[in-house]
Amino acid sequence: MNLNKTLGAMLLGGALSLSGAALSQDMIRIGVSYPTPTHAWAAGMNWHAEKAAERIEALYPDIDIILVNSPDPSAQASALEDMVSVNQIDALVILPFESEPLTDPVLNVKASGAFITVVDRGLSQPGIEDIYVAGNNPELGRVSAEYMKGRLNSGDNIVILRGIPTVIDTERFDAFMAEIEGSGINVLDDKHANWNRDDGFEVMQDFLSRFPDIDAVWAQDDDIAIGVVAALKQAGRDGDGMFVVGGAGMKETIKSIMDGETLIPIDVLYPPAMLATAMDVTVAKFKSNGPVAGRYILGATLITQENAASFYFPDSPF
Amino acid sequence: MDDSLVKNTAQNRMMKFDIKTMGPAIALLLLCIIGYLLNPAFASEGNITNLLTRSAFIGIIAVGATFVITAGGIDLSVGSMAAVISGVMIIIMNNAMSTFGGGVTTVLIGCGSSIILGLGAGWINGFLTTKGKIEAFIVTLGTMGIYRSLVTYFADGGTLSLDFAIRGTYRPVYYDSFFGLPIPVWVFAIVSVLGWMLLNRTAFGRYCMAIGSNEAVAKYSAVNVDRIKTLTYVIQGLCVSLATIIYVPRLGSASASTGVMWELEAIAAVIIGGTVLKGGYGRIGGTILGALILTTIGNILNFTDLISNYLNGTMQGLIIIIAVWLQRADFRSSNKTT
Incomplete structure (x- = not known):
């Protein structure tokens, strides 16, 4: 095969890898590596990434996108090696399984000359x-608290259902508490509901037995919120202006917001499309005349009835 | 070892009956008193009903697990099995809706398919263990992984949701009450009574204990060991499917996070209840108390903010160990000499 042949002819000048790509030289290959989806949000991310790959490849015939998902960190490290040796990628978009074990493998990809985009x-x-x-976890907590402050008065009571005890959960919770402080709203208690519907249901049942007066619930997550709503309806405490704030942007939740549901009136976005966004920005590196390097922190947008339609993807699994 | 244990229990039945068999009951009573002292709302009718209803899933599965463990086996696949059966039930009901509508027929089709799947999945575990001559731990570890990934696959990594039209028909199965008790509690009670009779009043139950005590001796005593062992897994599968039949109407959904850790909770409930992990001796009554104890711990932790959320697992672990220690440890030194 011809090595180092036609680079001079390329519009992109020196930006491309000089590693001696052997396949067809004028193709830009972008590898996208992320964990195999095991929960609904990640399945949504997978769906958005696949859609983005189709769209980008249709738009730019000279771009080839290689999507690979891996079930564990070591499989992801191997996938990265293959991307360099087999696919000879020019850019890598990666959502690392874990930070520590994937730092070295990504460094190796960078050493091959590839452009690196890290997600989340x-x-x-x-x-x-x-x-x-x-995404912006502290902002998700802050925006949720801000909405609560707008709806509730001093002396009102809320309960909080948290996710799985992780940094993500702590960042959201701390930012929420910081924003709610001084508003006079009482946080009765917070318990972990592990971002799942069953735990949301059971924890909320117990909160309802324990506290006779609850005015609103911060469920932090749309799955938990579904369990919370079922518990509220079971106890007949879904009236009197009670409302639940979830988070993430599940399609069922967005749909019910569009339809004017009052029990879950809003949602706070933690965009499942962030991998697609990262792919777009990476493509812009090759196709845009503007510089793209830097940090892109996506907004934790407040989704209301007015803007919900633009966050509604009925075909996505999430 | 097993024989001496059984003999020992029989010998001391008069003396030690109270402590050995009442252990789980005493532990549950203590937990309830602690719960009430922490927050009197613990004893409210609503909370007690919630507790009993919530115990039903693990409780029903644990009744099945009592048979498997008594006969010297183990089933690690029940949580994943519950998830995949729930998922397939939902898919079948959603598809049946176009022909049969959102009425009772569709729900019955769903429940029927759940029972068939449960019996089938249990039989596979039993067949591979007995005819395949693979250790139960390995067989069910394998099926655990298979079922868990199947439900993820069916749900496309997301969540399978029951159609709203069917949910309206099916919902009462979880939420409605009959003579003051929620339907899941009735199912739990009936399964418990039938399980107790099967284990304590039939030849099948005695065979389970015989096989668990000493499989070779049971075989020479003309017990069809393979058939009995396979049947214990089939019963386990049936119990799992009954649990999913009352689980699905609760939230009308199944996902990869459905039934996570149920297998360990069911095994813990069985052991807390006094059944011996290596087989030979089983107690259905204890299993039921064990399931109630596990649910009560979680409930009490939600009722107090005295303990850091991060230490929930520690509290659960401690209480499980103490509950078993209460029945196993020799409190009276005189026992050692007799």
Whole structure:
């Protein structure tokens, strides 16, 4: 095969890898690596990534997108090696399974000359990635608290259902508490409901038995919120202006917001499309005349009845 | 070892009956007193009903697990099995709706398919264990992984949701009451009574204990060991399917996170109840108390903010160990000499 032949002819000048790509030289290959979806939000992310790959490849015939999902960190590390040796990627978009075990493999990809975009979970060494795209966990907590303050008065009572005890959960919770402080709203208690419907249902049942007066619930997550709503309806305490704030942007929740549901009047976005966004920004690196390197922190948008339609993807699994 | 244990229990039945068999009951009573002292709302009618209803899933599965464990086996696949059966039930009901509508027929089709799946899945575990001559731990570890990934696959990584039209028909199965008790509690009670009779009043129950005590001796005593062992897994599968029949109407959905850790909770309930993990001796009554104890711990932790959320697992672990220690440890030194 011809090595190092036609680079000079390329519009992109020196930006491309000089590694001696052997396949067809004028193709831009972008590898996208992420964990195999095991829960609904990740399945939504997978769906958005697949859609983005179709759209980008249709738009730019010279771009080839290689989507690979891996069931565990070591499989992801192997997938990265294959992307370099077999696919000879020019850019990598990666949502690391875990930061620590994938830092070295990503460094190796970078050493091959590829452009690196890291999504959502940072690597354990700074400065490896050219682009960082992530959701905003503290902002999700803050926006939720801000909405609560707008709806409730001083002296009103809320309960909080948290996720799985992780940094993500702590960031959301701490930001929520910081924003709610001084408003006079009482946080009666917070318990972990592990981002799942069954735990949401049971924890909320117990909160309802324990506290006779609850004015609103921060469920932090749309799955938990579904369990919470079932418990509220079972206890007949879904009236009197009671409302539940979830988070993430599940399609069923968005749909019911569009339809004017009052029990879950809003949602706070933790965009499942963030991998698609990262792919777009990475493509822009090759196709745009503007610089794209840097950190892209996506908004935790407040989804209301007015803007819900633009966050509604009926075909996505999430 | 097993024989001496059984003999010992028989010998001391008069003396030690109270402590050994009342252990789980005493533990549950203590937990309830602690719960009430922490927050009197613990004893409210609503909370007690919630507790009993919530115990039904693990409780029903644990009744099945009592048979498997008594006969010297183990089933790690029940949580994943519950998830995949729930998922397939939902898919079948959603598809049946176009022909049969959202009425009772569709729900019955769903429940029927759940029972067939449960019996089938149980039989597979039993067949591979007995005819395949693979250790139960390995067989059910394998099926655990298979069922869990199947439900993820069916749900496309997301959540399978029951159609709203069917949900209206099916919902009362979880939420309605009959003579003051929720329907899941009735199912739990009936399964418990039938399980107790099967284990304590039939030849099948005695065979289970015989096989668990000493499989070789049971075989020489003309017990069809393979058939009995396979049947214990089939009973386990049936119990799992009954649990899913009352689980699905609760939230009308199934996902990869459905039934996570149920297998360990069911095994813990069985052991807390006094059944011996290596087989030979089983107690259905204890199993029921064990399931109630596990649910009560979670409930009490939700009723107090004295203990950090991060220590929930510690509290659960401690109480499980203490509850078993209460019945196993020799409190009276005189026992050692007799």
